[in-house]
Amino acid sequence: MANSTTTATPSQGGTENLPFWKRSHYLDRMTLRQLVFAYFQHYTIIAYLGLTVLCVLAFALYPTTALRGAASFVVALVVYPLVWHLLHQYVLHGQWMYKIKPLAATWKRIHYDHHQDPNHLEVLFGALHTTVPTIFLATAPIGYAIGGIGGAAAAFAGGLLTTCYYEFMHCIQHLAFKPKWKWVQHMKQRHVEHHYFDEDGNFGITNYFWDRLLGTYYQKKDRPKRSATVFNLGYDETVAAQWPFVKDLSGGIASGHPRRRVQGKEGFDPNASKNTIA
Template identity: 85%
Template sequence: MANSNPTAETGNEKLPFWKRSHYLDRMTLKQLIVAYFQHYTIVAYLGLTAACVVAFAFFPTTPIRAIASFAAALIVYPLVWHLLHQYVLHGQWMYKIKPLASTWKRIHYDHHQDPNHLEVLFGALHTTVPTIFLATAPVGYLIGGVGGICAAFAGGLLTTCYYEFMHCIQHLAFKPRWKWVQHMKQRHVEHHYFDEDGNYGITNYFWDRVLGTYYIKKDRPKRSPTVFNLGYDEAIAAKWPYVKDLSGGIASGHPRRRVKGKEGFDPNASKNTIAQ
């Protein structure tokens, strides 16, 4: 059962909301909704969407072109996200480049280290906003000029809000009532706790099916040994130590079992390995 007071064990209840640590496996749906609409990234996405509406008023296009631009963004977005997730977030190259190591750690390594840690679940604005714009603006411009850009960018921003909320739901300690959400959640849980090499779509697995990365647990005989560290282990860290230095060590095994005498305990990982 979810802890009704998820901050009690941290002793930091008096701190401002986002100065505390929040874990989705200890939160209720109501607590998540409150947290979601308080997070600065969601506030920023909604604010940028409003800015798109204002900009559209100054640079309008026809209703048909606006709708087509918005719809095109919804179609393009899942493919762009899938490719970025598979080849950038799960790529074995960013941690090798010192200026990019902290970005890779923040945008995905920390999330896989502890998938239920809410603070690092939301994407960082300096990486997400430019990506959303580059993924949607060109198609919007081709369809409807500057007004099309506004419509397509707004579509990408709202889709991101949907992705972020559903992503939170997939890590929340409750069983969704709807079958399609249960299916979505199960595939994502397998990505985090069984084999990270597949099910990249988060909310849409169409491209996983097309590109051959879709799976269900029974299709793969063994749990991936790198499901929590994305392949960044002690051997890799010896050659490229940037993420290890930022994290205060290398943690392994299930995040809830990383205590002395339990699976994956690493005496060198005494610092917070999932700090932003």
Template identity: 75%
Template sequence: MTFGELVRAYFQHYTIMAYLGLTVAAIAGFAFYPAGFWATIFSIAAALFVYPLAWHLLHQYVLHGKWMWKSKLLSPTWKRIHYDHHQDPNHLEVLFGALHTTLPTIAVATLPVGWLIGGPGGALAAFATGLLTTCYYEFMHCIQHLAFKPKYKWVQTMKQRHNEHHYFDETGNFGITNYAWDRVLGTFYEKKERPKRSPTVFNLGYDEKIAETYPWVKDLSGGIASGHPRRRAMRQKDGTAQG
């Protein structure tokens, strides 16, 4: 995939169009209910500080938590927003976050802090910042997962850390575009620091034994896949050819 093909695919995705449309709406709202210059600057800065932390904590304790699969009500959401992504990290249909989960997260992480700093205008400025930050996250997430080799070393390093999270050990490197909070919270690592691959890197701990008690994710998935996704695909292809 070329960079141009990646850009075209990215901007044609419905979630990105939704984020950009809401950003325009937030900016228009700000024009009617503006905050002062410094209140706006501080609202934007606060959103840029809070949003990555909120994402990190949600990623570590919700998406990688071992409690959503225990609920028949929540297990379909967990399957869609993270289990499927780890089962096959390069599957485009689950690469982008679902709007019904991302938009409330952006709103909760940005609107209150913006409102406290600058009232309605500050809240709108912070919300727009969160939306654009999400667009940036999603673009870098595409680079990390699709067949595209980034040109710049810093992007290559970012992609390497994220791929380690998906293909080596899912208990660290929770960041997407930077790993500052991983360093602060003690979850940052490089592959050379961990000698063995995590046995749950592709299933997040949801295995056949767990499914005996909490079967809903397995039922929705038509079973539980195990092992590297490319090797699974090769086995399926060989089985089809033999059949």
């Protein structure tokens, strides 16, 4: 999935008979039940849960004490939100990956496509070739220092399960429904602001502790106007003229609100070889 391709939207005919993940899915048009059905079918979630089972087996083969195992697992839960925040702010929102041709497709897949259309479910889930090594490097070494191989397995399992939680809550934040719980409402509102008002802040997905500590937390009322780069992360036609790698992969630059990108409306580029909302 390194290179994103144009997929049929729900408005295009003939998609109903395709296999589930050959169709396009948009969270603003799905129910919670449909989301749960899709979530547990997605290959990344299946992979995370499968790796967690392998971690349990590794822990059984190379056990450590219960205290060290628990400490390794809990430390992973604490470290993960900080690692995610820093990666989100400085890598995914950094202005450097699209300038390096071998990394342009990765940046497009793991974050540019998501901001171009935040409700497009296929590009919301992280790509395994980037997420699994990151989770392992962020958790396993700490677990190994605490409890050897068993500790590393426990910590890696903690990172994998936290990722499953993050991915589901991330989906919830883009689903067209109002959560009953206040804490989920708060979480969702901050993330919606990140996607539709100003992308330079609210980098946490389920935890905004580090945003508050590092000065990137905000509410819409705190900022005077909408960011002009909230949907393209600063990768516009001017930037693409110098670094065209992502534009070439996308078949043009889509701008403006993703639901208004139709001919004659905001963000339609008649000169592009193809117009996508990926």
